[in-house]
Amino acid sequence: MKKDNSPARGHRDLLPDDVQTRDGLLAAISGVYARYGYRRIETPALENIERLTRGQGGENEKLIFRVLRRGLPPTIEATTPTDSLVDLGLRYDLTVPLTRFYGQHAATLPFPFRSFQFGPVWRAERPQKGRYRQFHQCDIDLIGEPGTLAEIELIEATVEALITVGVNRAVVRVSDRRFLAALAATLGMVGASADSFFVTLDKLDKLGWSGVREQLVLSGLAHGGLNRIEDIVDTLVATRPEEIPNAIADAVPALADHVIDDLNHTLRAAAAIPAMGDDAATVTFDPTLVRGMGYYTGQIFEIGHADSTSSIAGGGRYDDLIGSTMGRSVPACGFSIGFERIVDLVTLSAAPTRLALLAEPGLDPIRLAALARGLRENGPPVVVIPVRGKWGTQLSRLEEEGFTSYMHVRPENLDGTLNHEERPLRRP
């Protein structure tokens, strides 16, 4: 009887063409990152549940797939706390595991350490079109570098990776959490209320100023000072790149000089990447850029693209996270490519050349294998397929399946005295 063979709800299978595209993208991105000295590491999919629920993941922590302890009895007694049944969870990002990894292996790793990660993460999100509960993240992180060398390198490497896979005209937006904090402070907002201010400001592109204003007033965060914020942001958005540092210093006098110098360094160096010159990418200061996660401490960046409604890469400096499990301070900066979004942006590579060896029944298996072996040696992939059904139908199907040529193997041409003729399948 035919049964339902769908994947679990919110999940998907990857067919050969899907995997080929993804493998190609990964190889190209890996190649770029390797030239910058980033080396790939891997951590397990499962982490202890306490590690995943320390607040670092924000809203994502509500979406964890939790794993039942082994050895539980067949029946759970009444009034058992659900949490007590769980000891592991599937990771929801690659940053929590990286923090654990670095804390565990720092002594045997280079310093500074350039980490590249590519792997699946899981979130029990409401299934929706084009978004899945298992998806891949692609992160590079530079751990141990306190200066803008990190930010500059991460931006250049990521832009180069995007261009290498054919994603052109990316827009890199840069800001700094310390700039945002100083901006909030001018309105008297510090700590938690500054955080809420950031979250609302982050929605400016969706809500517009009137919407942002409304939300801020509703949440009792801001009143009279809002005009000033709006002015500052509008002014900075209209400022030419080379005048940004002075404009920021004028607008937010409380901001430390070294923060402005760092921003200046990053913006100038990013603008000097050759790709920026020929319009393959652009870089800009964005005073409304916030980034969701709470752990950023310095510069933040995001890459957008006209063909993608959400950002295609994002990252920033997070100096307090890695050291939090190590009893000492370790600066760190990271950039994550939204791998699934890139997959949607790029076009499929052409199907490879493939030869079908159409074998008549009853051929000597040793000779048939030897023929295939010889053709395979320096040629395209060779696939042995028994002749079956109508000849024309089989040839049409092979063509549909992506074969580019075939060879008809009969007993009389397997003895080595006759030439085997390779015929094209694709119509010219």
Added chain:
Amino acid sequence: MKKDNSPARGHRDLLPDDVQTRDGLLAAISGVYARYGYRRIETPALENIERLTRGQGGENEKLIFRVLRRGLPPTIEATTPTDSLVDLGLRYDLTVPLTRFYGQHAATLPFPFRSFQFGPVWRAERPQKGRYRQFHQCDIDLIGEPGTLAEIELIEATVEALITVGVNRAVVRVSDRRFLAALAATLGMVGASADSFFVTLDKLDKLGWSGVREQLVLSGLAHGGLNRIEDIVDTLVATRPEEIPNAIADAVPALADHVIDDLNHTLRAAAAIPAMGDDAATVTFDPTLVRGMGYYTGQIFEIGHADSTSSIAGGGRYDDLIGSTMGRSVPACGFSIGFERIVDLVTLSAAPTRLALLAEPGLDPIRLAALARGLRENGPPVVVIPVRGKWGTQLSRLEEEGFTSYMHVRPENLDGTLNHEERPLRRP
């Protein structure tokens, strides 16, 4: 405060050298399988729990990591069956997902379909040295091919893959479940008692004949006929390869001729693989080979190696599994490489050439990035590292970290008028 940063119990992290070895192995194996027309697919790590607990996985089903339903209350109020709290599980192999995958996508896949899978599976086994709860499997399967073309191709491709990654002198052992069934039938054992006989026979290499005999008698399976079984097996083990078909026909007259013909085909064709000639691998008929899983229906094979206590690859024909969810019969045959065992067998590839750009403080970031970019373009990976601490100590550490050369970048040689001198780090 320093915290425990170990991975979850029974799990491990993969360091850059580990990942490099594994990536290299995978690339080599993929390359071989691609030439035979196998294309990679991927299925999700999570499957519906009912699919994982249909008995197909035997003992492995007891080792499933089970995932808690989402949306459960904080407290389990009433006495509840544990099973009702679970809706998903982590896959324990790649065969259950392949069966689902093929059932779901058969209409859009080539026929026959050559599948290659590489991915993690999870088993909550008692942690022990060198074995982990998450590990990778590497499977090829030929679905839709009823004849020995499948067995012969799978054996050749797998042997070639092993030789390509440097695993030589592999010993391929071949048998057939139908031969074993006929052997058991001569002792009057059919169905479940035949299965128990197989399981015991499988331990011959550990228990010897006296141990096997003891177990069979203890479990009430066999009595007088055991001498005959021992004679048959001993005779077949001593038989020269080319005489195996006749010897089997003599020993087990009830066995159908076409089973013997098929075995003859596979053994002859496997022996004719060029690698077998120059001793890179050998193939042999093994009347005591059983293979653990219950789903095999025809020929079975296993590859052993002198340096590995357990087998390094195994597989066989399973004609009833794929079709079981599709309402029609679909022949299939597969071969799985024990990826983690291969990792243990091969030696690490040499570290790549890497250049450290040692940057003095205060360099212009744009010029520094440009220098690195130019060196990176057609050269080795270039890693920018600020000068810090004692010069000699830093150089020694770079050498330990695998850098092969360095370049000292000072303000006076960054202006383009002085040459940058690359110096070797490795002592000759």
